[in-house]
Amino acid sequence: MSKTKKITWNVGLIAALLIILFILEQVLPSGSMLFTVLKKGAIYALVAVSMNLLNGFTGLFSLGQAGFMLLGAYTYAILTIPSASRASVYQYYNGGIINFALPVPIALIAGGLVAAIFAFLIGLPVLRLKSDYLAIATLGFAEIIRAVFQWDKLGPVTNGSNLLRSFPTFHSVLYPFIVSGICIALIVLLINSTYGRAFKAIRDDEIAAEAMGINLAHHKRLAFVISSFFAGVSGGLLAMYQTTIQASMFKSAMTYEILLIVVIGGIGSVTGSCISSFLFIACSEWWLRFLDNENLYIGSFHVPLLRPGFRKVVFAIVIMAMVLFYRQGIMGTREFSVEGCYNFFQKRFGKKSVKKAGDTHEQ
Amino acid sequence: MSNDKTGKNENIVLQLENITMQFGGVVAVDNVSLKVGKGEIISLIGPNGAGKTTAFNVITGVYAPTNGAIYYKGNKIIQNTPQGKMKKLYQGENATLYAGKHVMAPTPDKVTKLGIARTFQNIRLFKSQTVFENILIAKHMLRTSNIFTATFRLNAKEEAQMRKESEELLKIMELEDVRDELATSLPYGKQRHLEIARALATKPELLLLDEPAAGMNPQETLELTQFIGRIRDEFGLTIFMIEHHMDLVMEISDRIYVLDFGKSIAEGTPEEVRNNPRVIEAYLGGAQDE
Amino acid sequence: MDWISRNLPYLMAGISVGGQYALIAIGYTMVYGILRLINFAHGDIFMVAGLLLVYSATVMPMYIAIPLMIVVTVIIGFTVERVAYKPLRSAPRMSIMISAIGVSYLLQNLALYVTGGLSQQYPAIPWISDTITIFGTTTKRVTVITPILTIILVVILVLLIKYTKIGMAMRAASRDFETSQLMGIKINSVVSMTFVIGTFLAAVGSLLFFTNYTGVTPTVGAMPGLKAFVAAVFGGIGSIPGAVIGAFIIGICENIMKGLGLTTFSDAFTFALLIIILIAKPTGLFGEKATDKV
Numbered sequence: 005m006s007k008t009k010k011i012t013w014n015v016g017l018i019a020a021l022l023i024i025l026f027i028l029e030q031v032l033p034s035g036s037m038l039f040t041v042l043k044k045g046a047i048y049a050l051v052a053v054s055m056n057l058l059n060g061f062t063g064l065f066s067l068g069q070a071g072f073m074l075l076g077a078y079t080y081a082i083l084t085i086p087s088a089s090r091a092s093v094y095q096y097y098n099g100g101i102i103n104f105a106l107p108v109p110i111a112l113i114a115g116g117l118v119a120a121i122f123a124f125l126i127g128l129p130v131l132r133l134k135s136d137y138l139a140i141a142t143l144g145f146a147e148i149i150r151a152v153f154q155w156d157k158l159g160p161v162t163n164g165s166n167l168l169r170s171f172p173t174f175h176s177v178l179y180p181f182i183v184s185g186i187c188i189a190l191i192v193l194l195i196n197s198t199y200g201r202a203f204k205a206i207r208d209d210e211i212a213a214e215a216m217g218i219n220l221a222h223h224k225r226l227a228f229v230i231s232s233f234f235a236g237v238s239g240g241l242l243a244m245y246q247t248t249i250q251a252s253m254f255k256s257a258m259t260y261e262i263l264l265i266v267v268i269g270g271i272g273s274v275t276g277s278c279i280s281s282f283l284f285i286a287c288s289e290w291w292l293r294f295l296d297n298e299n300l301y302i303g304s305f306h307v308p309l310l311r312p313g314f315r316k317v318v319f320a321i322v323i324m325a326m327v328l329f330y331r332q333g334i335m336g337t338r339e340f341s342v343e344g345c346y347n348f349f350q351k352r353f354g355k356k357s358v359k360k361a362g363d364t365h366e367q
Numbered sequence: 368m369s370n371d372k373t374g375k376n377e378n379i380v381l382q383l384e385n386i387t388m389q390f391g392g393v394v395a396v397d398n399v400s401l402k403v404g405k406g407e408i409i410s411l412i413g414p415n416g417a418g419k420t421t422a423f424n425v426i427t428g429v430y431a432p433t434n435g436a437i438y439y440k441g442n443k444i445i446q447n448t449p450q451g452k453m454k455k456l457y458q459g460e461n462a463t464l465y466a467g468k469h470v471m472a473p474t475p476d477k478v479t480k481l482g483i484a485r486t487f488q489n490i491r492l493f494k495s496q497t498v499f500e501n502i503l504i505a506k507h508m509l510r511t512s513n514i515f516t517a518t519f520r521l522n523a524k525e526e527a528q529m530r531k532e533s534e535e536l537l538k539i540m541e542l543e544d545v546r547d548e549l550a551t552s553l554p555y556g557k558q559r560h561l562e563i564a565r566a567l568a569t570k571p572e573l574l575l576l577d578e579p580a581a582g583m584n585p586q587e588t589l590e591l592t593q594f595i596g597r598i599r600d601e602f603g604l605t606i607f608m609i610e611h612h613m614d615l616v617m618e619i620s621d622r623i624y625v626l627d628f629g630k631s632i633a634e635g636t637p638e639e640v641r642n643n644p645r646v647i648e649a650y651l652g653g654a655q656d657e
Numbered sequence: 658m659d660w661i662s663r664n665l666p667y668l669m670a671g672i673s674v675g676g677q678y679a680l681i682a683i684g685y686t687m688v689y690g691i692l693r694l695i696n697f698a699h700g701d702i703f704m705v706a707g708l709l710l711v712y713s714a715t716v717m718p719m720y721i722a723i724p725l726m727i728v729v730t731v732i733i734g735f736t737v738e739r740v741a742y743k744p745l746r747s748a749p750r751m752s753i754m755i756s757a758i759g760v761s762y763l764l765q766n767l768a769l770y771v772t773g774g775l776s777q778q779y780p781a782i783p784w785i786s787d788t789i790t791i792f793g794t795t796t797k798r799v800t801v802i803t804p805i806l807t808i809i810l811v812v813i814l815v816l817l818i819k820y821t822k823i824g825m826a827m828r829a830a831s832r833d834f835e836t837s838q839l840m841g842i843k844i845n846s847v848v849s850m851t852f853v854i855g856t857f858l859a860a861v862g863s864l865l866f867f868t869n870y871t872g873v874t875p876t877v878g879a880m881p882g883l884k885a886f887v888a889a890v891f892g893g894i895g896s897i898p899g900a901v902i903g904a905f906i907i908g909i910c911e912n913i914m915k916g917l918g919l920t921t922f923s924d925a926f927t928f929a930l931l932i933i934i935l936i937a938k939p940t941g942l943f944g945e946k947a948t949d950k951v
Binding site for chain 1: 697748751755756760761765766767769883887894927931939
């Protein structure tokens with residue numbers, strides 16, 4: 005498959021996806037669960053890919069994702085609440101100390117940058133730690149951030165432990181898709197560049213990578229900062245989706261959820277992370293919802309056990325089964341690509357190319 | 368940079384001066400001094416546990432030596448003196464020689480960037496990568512792009528150049544036919560070749576080979592002997608290697624250093640070393656044992 | 658004297674909480690020592706132990722409910738290991754850790770389902786819930802009992818590990834998992850025994866912890882679990898005395914923070930302490946230095 009053909013196909017597919025989403029939005033009622041899943045799924049896809057960049061591609065086991073999302077979400081919210089609403093939002097802190105509001109895209113990027121700056125600072129000491137120690141240190145960092153943001157002395161900026169609200173949100177499902185799409189595309193470009201290769205080298209063998217002239221500290225820090233930047237952006241998007249935010253939302257349970265998404269998608273697969281985040285959100289929020297209905301009858305049979313909360317139990321069992329019996333995840337380390345599908349169908353249906361492929365293999 | 372008594376001699380590619388490496392109370396390398404001249408093939412031999420690989424690790428910056436200095440092409444690149452707890456524990460010689468001098472302990476990547484590449488005794492290839500990618504990764508070090516230009520593909524020319532050079536290297540190293548295989552799926556001998564190819568991709572002047580013939584049969588060893596000679600000529604390399612296969616060592620070495628219990632016990636041409644009674648004793652044990 | 662009577666409660670609470678953390682931390686540190694697994698589900702098993710007593714105390718007298726709770730908790734711990742960790746023994750370490758997170762997720766959601774998300778009042782346990790007065794401060798008897806009981810249990814455990822056959826097997830397995838297997842150690846029973854001991858201590862810990870606590874909710878295990886784990890890392894993971902000392906330090910520091918009026922930061926402080934220790938001593942206070950062979 006030629007390069008131009010590949011690009012045309014990819015662009016065509018993306019355009020088709022956006023058009024379908026646009027049409028769906030016109031046709032279906034706006035309260036449909038489908039949109040909830042699509043919006044949240046797109047946001048989680050971004051943070052899952054950013055986590056995958058770190059855990060899957062660079063081999064750094066970090067569990068700080070929720071903390072960086074918090075930084076992004078708060079930065080976004082603080083910078084975009086319209087001046088007029090500040091008095092009511094910061095009612096306990098005399099309207100807060102910030103009196104301007106930035107445009108949404110700039111605030112989103114600012115959210116990413118704040119997360120990246122924190123990542124840089126924490127990364128200086130922490131990235132020297134090995135595997136589990138790094139994980140627990142980053143997890144601890146996220147908890148520290150959460151506590152700091154709830155501190156009432158910082159109330160004029162963070163509103164203490166109260167809700168932040170009234171900031172601009174999005175209505176169209178296209179918004180998170182486009183923002184996440186651009187960010188994920190950037191991550192993919194990075195992964196396929198010479199730096200991405202260096203990251204994978206570090207994952208495979210740190211000692212050999214260093215012997216090949218790859219500066220470990222520098223590259224680990226790069227991966228950590230970039231991953232945190234995108235986690236920050238996705239935090240901003242999450243704030244937009246939720247319409248209100250509070251530091252207590254960003255618990256370590258959130259990081260675990262993202263980690264599960266990454267693992268189910270396949271550690272080291274970007275498309276896997278995307279697919280699994282939509283599936284994960286759809287399962288947890290939508291498809292299993294009937295299990296929470298106490299009065300479910302099949303014919304005249306009253307299905308037992310069902311009551312609110314049962315959905316989550318079933319979901320957790322599904323997750324466990326995935327982890328135990330489907331260790332590689334949906335995609336393993338492979339990627340879904342137009343070319344891959346093309347080759348697959350060629351193999352299936354074009355006899356000639358099968359033979360050709362077989363021949364080259366023989367040699 | 369260096370104004371020590373050794374002076375600046377461009378023809379000495381690598382020089383170890385009083386290098387001691389001590390782990391706690393164990394002296395792995397004991398006051399070793401050696402020289403590797405430009406274009407030479409020098410072998411480092413000795414019984415197991417003599418400290419050969421440790422010496423390599425000191426040269427490549429994996430460990431900072433406890434005492435001593437290392438020069439590369441006349442410039443001092445590594446220097447240390449016993450400090451802290453080591454001051455009391457130190458059992459080597461010349462502890463005061465480097466006291467008070469500036470400590471130089473570059474990380475392995477910096478050493479590689481200077482032009483010293485190495486292979487590993489227990490093969491360390493990038494497991495999940497193909498043969499071609501393994502070589503391409505080594506080219507990363509030579510980039511001029513930064514993370515932004517690389518992400519946005521503004522370095523397309525350089526990238527193309529990297530790929531071209533890697534392809535050429537594959538050809539020279541006779542690895543083209545396995546270009547897209549996973550590195551770890553190769554047979555053992557080919558993996559060794561790939562490790563050398565990967566080291567060469569960093570465009571070194573000095574190549575350190577850590578037991579390149581380990582696990583090879585006589586036929587493969589013979590091929591490797593010719594191969595090492597060939598790459599030396601083709602890439603204008605200086606080669607410093609650790610090896611146990613005496614046929615190979617005697618065949619291609621210009622000079623040989625012998626380590627035993629961390630100490631350098633002999634040096635000279637293959638002929639001299641072969642007939643050195645101390646070497647024979649180190650390898651065979653004291654004559655009185657028999 | 659005034660200063661003492663003002664600060665003593667915090668110090669005593671700190672020692673007491675430290676003892677409770679220590680009992681949980683041992684479970685983490687032993688499992689990590691042998692399987693190199695951060696058993697994220699351990700904190701939730703602790704929570705389940707709390708819930709078990711809540712429900713069993715409503716239908717049976719305390720002297721049956723408590724042993725029953727301990728036995729059932731141990732069975733749950735054993736089962737979790739057999740079902741969720743044992744099949745992954747040859748898998749990459751990441752998989753088994755994810756499995757632990759999955760178990761944690763499952764236990765929390767099960768608890769949420771059973772309790773309906775409501776906080777369950779922990780039953781008052783006779784004698785240890787009684788109020789007593791020491792040096793002019795009133796406190797529950799459990800505050801005093803915890804450190805004593807903790808130390809007794811730890812000493813028994815250390816003796817067990819040092820002098821029994823299974824203890825020797827455990828030490829061997831934590832040194833070198835593969836080789837100990839080749840030497841004829843039945844690794845599965847060693848691992849199971851580790852989980853049994855770990856969950857037993859967690860069950861005892863829950864008994865002491867919740868007596869001083871308002872109620873049991875599905876996520877109540879997460880924080881003490883995490884802190885106990887931090888204590889284990891702090892003291893050098895894999896080392897039992899390290900975990901106990903780490904737990905006491907963390908418990909005391911945390912309560913001193915509360916005493917200073919910085920309750921918001923009591924959790925954060927624990928983690929800050931951890932990060933500082935890890936930077937200074939990357940394998941914790943009593944951990945062994947790990948080196949990569951090149």
